[in-house]
Amino acid sequence: MLEAVEKSPAGVITDAKKRYSAGVLKYRQMGYWDAGYAPKDTDILCLFRITPQDGVDPIEAAAAVAGESSTATWTVVWTDRLTACDSYRAKAYRVEPVPNNPLQYFAWVAYDIILFEEGSIANMTASLIGNVFSFKPLKAARLEDIRIPAAYVKTFKGPPTGLIVERERLDKFGRPLLGATTKPKLGLSGRNYGRVVYEGLKGGLDFMKDDENINSQPFMHWRDRFLNVMDAVNKASAATGEVKGSYLNVTAATVEDMYERAEFARELGSVIIMVDLVVGWSTIQSISNWCRKHDMILHMHRAGHGTYTRQKNHGISFRVIAKWLRLAGVDHLHTGTAVGKLEGDPMTVQGYYNVCRDAYTRQDLPRGLFFDQDWADLRKVMPVASGGIHAGQMHLLLDLFGDDVVLQFGGGTIGHPAGIQAGAVANRVALELMVKARNEGRDIKHEGPHILRQGAKTCVPLQQALDTWGEISFNYASTDTSDYSVTAGVA
Amino acid sequence: MMTNPVARITQGQFSHLPDLSDAEISLQIQYGLGKGYAWSVEYTDDPHPRNTYWEMFGLPMFDLRDAAGVMMEVHTCRKAFPSHYIRLMAFDSTRGVESIAMSFIVNRPENEPGFGLTRQEAHGRTIRYTVHSVRE
Numbered sequence: 001m002l003e004a005v006e007k008s009p010a011g012v013i014t015d016a017k018k019r020y021s022a023g024v025l026k027y028r029q030m031g032y033w034d035a036g037y038a039p040k041d042t043d044i045l046c047l048f049r050i051t052p053q054d055g056v057d058p059i060e061a062a063a064a065v066a067g068e069s070s071t072a073t074w075t076v077v078w079t080d081r082l083t084a085c086d087s088y089r090a091k092a093y094r095v096e097p098v099p100n101n102p103l104q105y106f107a108w109v110a111y112d113i114i115l116f117e118e119g120s121i122a123n124m125t126a127s128l129i130g131n132v133f134s135f136k137p138l139k140a141a142r143l144e145d146i147r148i149p150a151a152y153v154k155t156f157k158g159p160p161t162g163l164i165v166e167r168e169r170l171d172k173f174g175r176p177l178l179g180a181t182t183k184p185k186l187g188l189s190g191r192n193y194g195r196v197v198y199e200g201l202k203g204g205l206d207f208m209k210d211d212e213n214i215n216s217q218p219f220m221h222w223r224d225r226f227l228n229v230m231d232a233v234n235k236a237s238a239a240t241g242e243v244k245g246s247y248l249n250v251t252a253a254t255v256e257d258m259y260e261r262a263e264f265a266r267e268l269g270s271v272i273i274m275v276d277l278v279v280g281w282s283t284i285q286s287i288s289n290w291c292r293k294h295d296m297i298l299h300m301h302r303a304g305h306g307t308y309t310r311q312k313n314h315g316i317s318f319r320v321i322a323k324w325l326r327l328a329g330v331d332h333l334h335t336g337t338a339v340g341k342l343e344g345d346p347m348t349v350q351g352y353y354n355v356c357r358d359a360y361t362r363q364d365l366p367r368g369l370f371f372d373q374d375w376a377d378l379r380k381v382m383p384v385a386s387g388g389i390h391a392g393q394m395h396l397l398l399d400l401f402g403d404d405v406v407l408q409f410g411g412g413t414i415g416h417p418a419g420i421q422a423g424a425v426a427n428r429v430a431l432e433l434m435v436k437a438r439n440e441g442r443d444i445k446h447e448g449p450h451i452l453r454q455g456a457k458t459c460v461p462l463q464q465a466l467d468t469w470g471e472i473s474f475n476y477a478s479t480d481t482s483d484y485s486v487t488a489g490v491a
Numbered sequence: 492m493m494t495n496p497v498a499r500i501t502q503g504q505f506s507h508l509p510d511l512s513d514a515e516i517s518l519q520i521q522y523g524l525g526k527g528y529a530w531s532v533e534y535t536d537d538p539h540p541r542n543t544y545w546e547m548f549g550l551p552m553f554d555l556r557d558a559a560g561v562m563m564e565v566h567t568c569r570k571a572f573p574s575h576y577i578r579l580m581a582f583d584s585t586r587g588v589e590s591i592a593m594s595f596i597v598n599r600p601e602n603e604p605g606f607g608l609t610r611q612e613a614h615g616r617t618i619r620y621t622v623h624s625v626r627e
Contacts, residue, residue: 164589168590168591171540171543173504173580173591173592174504174581174591174593174594174595175504202494202495202496203495204501204507227616227618234608234622237622238605238606238607238608238622239493239494239605240493240495240500240501241493241500241502241539241540241605241606242502243541267617268617359587425496425497428501428507429507432505432507433508435504435505436504436511439518439519439522440518441518461496
């Protein structure tokens with residue numbers, strides 16, 4: 001029956017009566033595929049990686065993605081005719097095979113800005129990663145990248161502090177910031193926990209950090225942690241003459257509990273609080289508003305993201321999560337180390353850093369960035385490199401990420417053979433040596449190990465750190481790399 | 492007296508390293524000039540971590556593109572305030588930055604008295620903290 005009706009060359013049924021007669025049509029016939037569509041500057045553009053079921057035409061699959069993430073349901077409904085329905089239909093407008101992967105396709109989809117509520121990540125995600133990801137005709141789908149139009153960016157407030165103002169508040173310029181996660185992450189009493197914080201900060205770190213799963217457990221209730229940590233922070237500040245901080249994790253069972261914890265952190269004079277990604281988009285935006293109101297830096301720990309960002313065939317790329325988090329409004333964001341213990345291809349990771357820090361992100365296919373993105377003067381997020389890094393990698397980290405990053409050495413500080421303060425000294429000295437050498441015009445990527453060894457001659461803690469960890473590296477193949485060598489499209 | 496491992500105030504980019512020689516300072520200035528920054532010399536006798544506004548030793552040198560000229564200002568400032576803290580700051584006027592891009596100390600007093608911490612016991616176990624500069 002479907003074959004009999006009149007169709008445009010692109011497969012769209014143009015006769016309205018036939019288009020809206022009851023029954024089931026292909027998505028491309030309903031208007032969710034338009035090869036000639038020229039995206040508007042105000043459209044949201046998405047790039048999906050799709051794996052159609054066997055026998056499903058890739059263009060029909062792309063049209064289905066556009067349909068299921070906008071207005072379509074499985075059957076024709078006459079009520080569409082009460083609306084300006086064509087403008088509400090997302091349009092798949094380009095499909096290309098993924099290089100070196102015969103089962104997967106890249107599908108570009110455009111969405112009119114009217115589909116989305118102002119300033120709401122929850123609303124945007126409900127459409128773009130809603131029903132569509134469970135849709136049966138697709139074996140798998142992944143949201144690879146997104147272009148958010150400047151008009152929509154302007155409806156978000158973005159980071160409450162931003163990396164420029166953070167530096168002004170902390171009085172720290174021209175070098176990466178240094179941090180460490182307090183370890184062991186579970187089991188320390190509040191008093192013992194504060195000791196670790198004090199030693200690390202006094203030794204030369206700018207920040208200490210609660211880990212993602214430190215909330216309020218039997219061994220350390222949250223108030224005890226906050227009180228002890230803030231004593232340590234203030235003592236360290238007096239001992240060094242620097243502004244110091246420790247990310248107080250306010251993640252809790254309810255949003256009301258989180259506000260209570262954030263209020264206490266503010267009352268004690270903390271410059272920074274922290275939440276985990278698992279609290280969800282609306283909570284993140286609410287806490288971001290609270291931080292904006294109370295001059296608080298907001299640290300985001302991306303706990304849980306690996307469950308949906310790591311595998312290339314299904315889920316969401318972290319570059320999309322990073323874009324949403326910049327809009328939602330966080331000041332710090334864990335974005336990977338490339339050289340540490342956690343997943344991360346160096347180029348792909350640099351792409352995440354660019355998303356956090358650029359005023360305007362250019363298309364950069366080797367870094368996985370498929371679209372130009374105008375950030376419309378939205379404040380910048382400070383990326384955080386954390387997980388299995390140590391002083392011996394300082395040249396690589398500075399070369400990969402530049403100055404605007406927090407380098408977090410948890411084990412690499414607390415596991416130092418001469419103690420936590422010595423570990424902090426080793427990291428701070430290594431950092432200052434490398435920044436100085438880079439500024440002097442030296443090729444730190446290659447001369448780095450030599451620069452560190454020379455500097456260690458007058459710094460015993462650095463020598464001990466190099467002796468302990470100098471050879472440690474995590475050389476495993478990354479699972480999430482960019483597939484960018486775009487070949488001729490099927491449409 | 493400062494009780495941290497390097498026994499001095501650790502503000503700025505290079506406080507954990509041995510004092511930079513004038514030649515090394517010049518290289519840092521040159522790096523900043525290469526980036527288009529404007530250098531400024533500031534001094535204070537109160538390096539409290541929240542004391543943002545040190546005294547300006549003249550205006551930022553927006554039109555000075557020569558490291559030797561900046562060093563001359565450093566020398567003049569050191570002569571005028573030999574026992575003060577003196578720092579070099581580089582300003583970046585790029586849209587979206589418009590802030591300080593580099594900052595490091597180039598002169599310190601021989602003895603650094605440091606800071607004390609005052610605790611005021613408040614309600615519950617809450618404590619209000621004040622870091623205060625120690626005067627010798």
